[in-house]
Amino acid sequence: MLTGTGITAGYREPVVTGVSLTVRPGQTVGLAGPSGSGKSTVARVLALLHKPFAGTVEIDGEEVTGFRFKAAQRTRIGVLFQQPRLSVDPRFTLRRAIAEPAGDRVEELADLVMLTGDLLDRRPHEVSDGQLQRACLARALALNPRYLICDEMTTMLDASTTAALVGVIRAYQERTNAGVLAISHDSRLLARWADETVTLSAPPPR
Numbered sequence: 001m002l003t004g005t006g007i008t009a010g011y012r013e014p015v016v017t018g019v020s021l022t023v024r025p026g027q028t029v030g031l032a033g034p035s036g037s038g039k040s041t042v043a044r045v046l047a048l049l050h051k052p053f054a055g056t057v058e059i060d061g062e063e064v065t066g067f068r069f070k071a072a073q074r075t076r077i078g079v080l081f082q083q084p085r086l087s088v089d090p091r092f093t094l095r096r097a098i099a100e101p102a103g104d105r106v107e108e109l110a111d112l113v114m115l116t117g118d119l120l121d122r123r124p125h126e127v128s129d130g131q132l133q134r135a136c137l138a139r140a141l142a143l144n145p146r147y148l149i150c151d152e153m154t155t156m157l158d159a160s161t162t163a164a165l166v167g168v169i170r171a172y173q174e175r176t177n178a179g180v181l182a183i184s185h186d187s188r189l190l191a192r193w194a195d196e197t198v199t200l201s202a203p204p205p206r
């Protein structure tokens, strides 16, 4: 299980207080709430990218000790963000971006996300947001993560690409029993995608 317990986190001030959330293997948990309620902040804490002020994160019974990109436990968690263009080096071909974690499994992973060979030799500015997000999904799955955190992964995408990527993630879950945390503004998408949804409340007025 990926569990956050009593998470209080933010920047100068906390933006979420005492949030608890569990993602079980094989399960998809939705995370909803109005803009500014702290969904991305909770996602970054559970992805071990942001240290909370208080509370604990456990992965499969082990308490997390390091919150940063290189933390050893991070390789068990794959992350996808809203804007694929901010997460891929613009100088890299898609093939190289996927190869960074995937080594010689690029073709297999590209097949999984339905990226054809000619697209793999293009750079980010030569492909659509949807094609680039497919590459980001291939890269996120390269290390066989036990958990996948999707932060507004489909916001930039059309309905058919959204359905295709959700389908790839479901198939990965069926094969590996991975747990998924899906953050979205789109309650209709979460109703279809998630087994259960946690809703954060609106931030207090300033």
Ligand SMILES: Nc1ncnc2c1ncn2[C@@H]1O[C@H](COP(=O)(O)OP(=O)(O)OP(=O)(O)O)[C@@H](O)[C@H]1O
Binding pocket: 011, 012, 015, 033, 034, 035, 036, 037, 038, 039, 040, 041, 042, 185
């Ligand atoms: N890096 C940062 N530094 C300072 N404040 C930040 C930072 N990132 C987010 N915030 C602030 O924290 C609050 C919660 O932001 P967060 O992105 O977690 O919410 P959200 O629910 O994901 O919002 P949205 O749906 O608009 O993406 C907001 O007031 C935001 O301005």
